[in-house]
Amino acid sequence: MRPHGLHWRQESKRRLPLMQNARWTCLAATASLYPQNNAHRLMLDRITASLPSLAPAEQRVARLVLADPRAFARQPVRELAERAHVSKPTVVRFCRSMGYDGLADFKLKLAGSVSEGVPFIHRSVDTDDKTSDVMVKVVDNAVAAFLQYRNAASTTAIEQAAQAIASTWQTGRRIEFYGAGNSGIVAQDAQHKFFRLGVTSLATSDGHMQVMSATLLGPGDCAVIISNSGRTRDLMDAADIARKNGATTIAITASGSPLASACHIHLAADHPEGYDRYSPMVSRLLHLLVIDVLATCVALRIGPALQPALEQMKNNLRAKRYT
Known part of the structure; x- marks a missing residue:
């Protein structure tokens, strides 16, 4: 997704040194440089994508x-309910x-x-880009996606997923990670993280x-x-199948997708990278980040019970390294 009305010049053609390029792109990724109707596209895009399922x-x-996002953010629930011709609890239900x-x-x-501008710059690599240009663009795309996730992620959904997995650990049940293609590699990384927490995975x-x-x-x-x-x-x-058998299903995927609607818990992983890319990069990094956040939350819930096993694991691995 590229911001409308925002045109990027090729740094290679401008003949700017790398550090100056990096400084410019970093400022562009964090400052409010976007028009009012573009500054908050990510959150609004998620709402638009979710409309059919509401x-x-x-x-x-x-x-x-x-x-009118700005007006919605300012008005009390009574006025919002009147304007939408719904009850006040319905407004709250929508938010949840x-x-x-x-x-x-x-x-x-x-x-x-709305006020700060959510960074969502996604810049495509061009055939005439120099190595310095490629490096800046690839890094900036990843950083922008991470900042988008930080600003838009639902902590409620993360807490629900972490609690479900922690409960699985406490009862000695299993957690399965499924992915296809590039997402299959992320599933393997997730299994590697959670088995170290003592989760049967x-x-x-x-x-x-x-x-x-x-x-x-x-x-x-x-x-x-x-x-x-x-x-x-x-x-x-x-x-x-997993849901029909009574298992808790957690989806890490795009908002508004069939998979997001089919699972009990949806951890949104929205980004501007196209789904038809031959070699996706931003999506893979974002999925790995979501797994890291989830694994950390689960580890905090399991708490001190992990320490003896982790300490023993660390000691056993010392023999594998040269001193």
Whole structure:
């Protein structure tokens, strides 16, 4: 996604040194350089993508946000309910449907994105780019995606997912990670992180294995399904089977996708990179970041019970290194 009305000159053609380029792009990624209708696109895009899955009354609230985000962030719940022709609880329900703690949390995030400008620069690499240009663009794309996630992520959804996985650990049940293609590599990384926390876990990127694995899940188990587009048939099948068998399903995928709607918990991983890229970069890094956040939250919930095992693991690994 590129900001409308914002044109980037090629740094290589401007003959600016690398440090000056980096300084300019860093400032552009953090300052409020965007028009009013573009500064908060990420949050509004998520609301737009979620419209079809909302109840009719909540859709009216969503359209009120999209029509005038600044006014929505300022007005009290009574006025918002009157303008949308809904009840006050419906306004709150809409905010929670979008993954926020409530109206106050939603308005705080909305006001912040409107006033400060959420960074969402995504710059394509051109054939005549120098190595210095490529480095700056690739790094800036990743940083912008991380900052977008930090500003828009639902802490409620993260807490729900962390609690579900911590409960799985406490009861000795299983957690399965499913991904296809590039997301399959992320699933393997997730399994590597969580098995070190003592969670019985498995990662698979094979569609047949995912179906068989999901069939063996039951109440108390967790299935974490990772997908860039949220539209992969094999992953949808596995999520459906796991949910029908009573397992808690957690999706790390794009907002408004079929997979996001099919799972109990949705951890939004939205970014401007196209889903049809031959070699996706930003999406993979963003998914890894979400896994890191989730693993850290789970580790904090498990607490002191982990320390003896982690200390023993560290001691056993010392023999593997040269002194």
